[in-house]
Amino acid sequence: MAKLTMVKAITDAMDEELARDDKVLVFGEDVGKNGGVFRATDGLQEKHGEDRVFDTPLAESGIIGLANGLAFTGWRPVPEIQFMGFIFEAFDQIAGQMSRESFRTAGKLKMPVTIRTPFGGGVHTPELHSDNLEGLAAQTPGLKVVIPSGPYDAKGLLISAIRSDDPVMFLEHMKLYRSMREEVPDGAYTVPLDKAEVKREGTDVSIISYGYMLQESLKVANKLAAEGINAEVLDLRTVAPLDEEAILATVKKTGKVVLVQEAQRSGGVMNQVASLISQDAILSLDAPIKFVGAPDTPYPFSDAEDQWLPNAEDIEKAVKDTVNF
Amino acid sequence: MTQLDFESLKHTPEYETLQVLNNDGEVVNPDLMPDLSDDQYVDLYKQMLWSRVLGDRSTKLNRQGRLGFFAPTAGEEASQMGTSAAMDKGDFLLTAYRDIPQLIKHGLPMEKAFMWSIGHVNGNVYPDGLNAVPPQIIIGAQYVQTAGAALGLKKSGSKNVAWTYTGDGGTSQGDFYEGINFAGSFKAPALFVVQNNGYAISVPRHVQSAAPVLAQKAVAAGIPSVLVDGMDILAVYEVTKQAREWIAAGNGPVLIETICYRFGAHTLSGDDPKRYREKSEEEEWFAKDPLIRMKKFLENKGLWDDEKEAAYKDEVEAEIEKAMAVVESQPVQKVSEFLEATFDETPAAIERQVKEYQAKEGN
Numbered sequence: 001m002a003k004l005t006m007v008k009a010i011t012d013a014m015d016e017e018l019a020r021d022d023k024v025l026v027f028g029e030d031v032g033k034n035g036g037v038f039r040a041t042d043g044l045q046e047k048h049g050e051d052r053v054f055d056t057p058l059a060e061s062g063i064i065g066l067a068n069g070l071a072f073t074g075w076r077p078v079p080e081i082q083f084m085g086f087i088f089e090a091f092d093q094i095a096g097q098m099s100r101e102s103f104r105t106a107g108k109l110k111m112p113v114t115i116r117t118p119f120g121g122g123v124h125t126p127e128l129h130s131d132n133l134e135g136l137a138a139q140t141p142g143l144k145v146v147i148p149s150g151p152y153d154a155k156g157l158l159i160s161a162i163r164s165d166d167p168v169m170f171l172e173h174m175k176l177y178r179s180m181r182e183e184v185p186d187g188a189y190t191v192p193l194d195k196a197e198v199k200r201e202g203t204d205v206s207i208i209s210y211g212y213m214l215q216e217s218l219k220v221a222n223k224l225a226a227e228g229i230n231a232e233v234l235d236l237r238t239v240a241p242l243d244e245e246a247i248l249a250t251v252k253k254t255g256k257v258v259l260v261q262e263a264q265r266s267g268g269v270m271n272q273v274a275s276l277i278s279q280d281a282i283l284s285l286d287a288p289i290k291f292v293g294a295p296d297t298p299y300p301f302s303d304a305e306d307q308w309l310p311n312a313e314d315i316e317k318a319v320k321d322t323v324n325f
Numbered sequence: 326m327t328q329l330d331f332e333s334l335k336h337t338p339e340y341e342t343l344q345v346l347n348n349d350g351e352v353v354n355p356d357l358m359p360d361l362s363d364d365q366y367v368d369l370y371k372q373m374l375w376s377r378v379l380g381d382r383s384t385k386l387n388r389q390g391r392l393g394f395f396a397p398t399a400g401e402e403a404s405q406m407g408t409s410a411a412m413d414k415g416d417f418l419l420t421a422y423r424d425i426p427q428l429i430k431h432g433l434p435m436e437k438a439f440m441w442s443i444g445h446v447n448g449n450v451y452p453d454g455l456n457a458v459p460p461q462i463i464i465g466a467q468y469v470q471t472a473g474a475a476l477g478l479k480k481s482g483s484k485n486v487a488w489t490y491t492g493d494g495g496t497s498q499g500d501f502y503e504g505i506n507f508a509g510s511f512k513a514p515a516l517f518v519v520q521n522n523g524y525a526i527s528v529p530r531h532v533q534s535a536a537p538v539l540a541q542k543a544v545a546a547g548i549p550s551v552l553v554d555g556m557d558i559l560a561v562y563e564v565t566k567q568a569r570e571w572i573a574a575g576n577g578p579v580l581i582e583t584i585c586y587r588f589g590a591h592t593l594s595g596d597d598p599k600r601y602r603e604k605s606e607e608e609e610w611f612a613k614d615p616l617i618r619m620k621k622f623l624e625n626k627g628l629w630d631d632e633k634e635a636a637y638k639d640e641v642e643a644e645i646e647k648a649m650a651v652v653e654s655q656p657v658q659k660v661s662e663f664l665e666a667t668f669d670e671t672p673a674a675i676e677r678q679v680k681e682y683q684a685k686e687g688n
Contacts, residue, residue, distance in 0.1 A: 025480075057503075057507055057510050059499075059507070061499060061500055062469050062503035062506070065466070065469025065472065065473055065503065065504065065507075066469065066472055066476065066507055068469075068470045068473055069419075069469070069470040069471060069474035069477060070474070070476060070477045070480075071473075072470065072474050073473075073478055073481065073487075074477065075477050077473075092463055092500075093466065093469065096466065097463070097470070102666055102667060102669060103663060103666050103667045104449050105449045105450055105451070105459065105666075106446050106447070106662070106666045107665070107669070108451070109458065110669055141667055142667045142668065144668070144672075164669070165669035165670070166669045166670060193672075194672040194674075238672075241672040241675055242674050243672075244673065244677070245673060
């Protein structure tokens, strides 16, 4: 076992699945010789050949349409969209086509496609590279939306996604690619889709989050432990459909909830979580649900990220307000 | 200073609209005449007659409330049946919503086409071995998928071809360009058919593009294109057959533009062509009716007559009635089953909704 970055864990997951199943194909812009702009597919073309790992023309609808047609003819495509902000171009092929095929055909037509795409703020990109668009994807019936919060989960979740016969959008927070390392087992292992995980046990308050904000939440929880606040941290991991059982369990355990997402406040994943808690666990609450999220503007200019992005300070304040309510 | 002559920099290749039969059913281009037996000539005509009867009957059934969505096909029979006559059973077909006759010819049971029309999910549950996906509603979306299906066939080592259809309006979509460009780049075995019937609902062909010929869009993708009289089934069949052979030999995709005309409305959902077409234009195209010229050709050869025509029409009507009986005995659709079909592995959150709907449905 080695301590790996998340980007390396992701590369290893694709490497394992390319070797295990000759129906797996990895493709997109710059994924071949260049190994991806983040090097997530580094060395895969050289190892598995140009037939299995290949560059495509530069057109996002074309890339996902290609994935759909390949799935129709028995392949297991793993397309990459270079940045999630470019995914609008492909939305018909994702939401209008891929995610509906199983429903459309009473379950007969399987779409084992895993769309990988980097997203998330704090890395000073030009416009439309950092947007948190998981809420749009989450509103698409038939699509599973997975967001790992670190290297171990990333490898196991990506392997599960590739093996799944359901379409999965696999979102990789850019700030997590190289900012931390975790012990990652050699070889293939799976982390289940549709399951949240308690990343830190606690009794006083539940922080529910995912992706990069999960790591920020953990930092806050560890800091507050020294101040006598014992926070539980739940990682959603699959943000659509939600693991309702795990969410309700932590709410019922602590009676206090802070929801943390990097995305804008309106219409996103955490509103769904809040709705669930309101319907099924409101009597377990002894403080109002607190929400930490970004303001409802488009993703900001890179020099304004620090003012715009939710951060550890916001989370800490929200947790204290909730605990002291 | 050289003054560039931009007008002269517009490039359109020379296209001839390929034709074999003229309006009178006379062979005007023997070099392109498909080499078929008498039975095969008759069969091509019968396929068009089948489609015409199916279209007429579908319209009546729609008016009676027995069928739902229908996009009329009359006028496009040579384009639709002439192309699909060259299709191999193992070829993969991605159609749009007007291309139901080709789907049925490729193996979709007629009752399933009707179930799709009334909006029953069983219409989309295709028999094993039918290499096709349900008709596309989003204009042009099937073009990029066809590039993928074609690449999939190529990677499998198959000699089969992925086929798709769109209309003149479809060539304006980004997916059209992306599809032909991807297929060209991957040298994938794809056959792209553009059925240019002159109108995208009401918007005439000339509004769609400044390109004098829609087929010339293939030039930019680096793939061959051919223009054919879409009212002439012999020309359409021969051109398609040759294109398919060339593609199947590993040479990459081809685009065929068929020049045809939609005799009826866009769909039966309120469209009235009188709002946007001149009667004189319609009359001009009615005279080019693909059935009339092929029937004349067969009659001249002594292969067809009114008696045979009447008998075959009865056969088709009986086939339609039989299919309708199956449609009308379909079970009421259940939301709980839709929920279960939405994912292969149903998440617990969805399972909860399944139970909720099962209770409502009285399971």
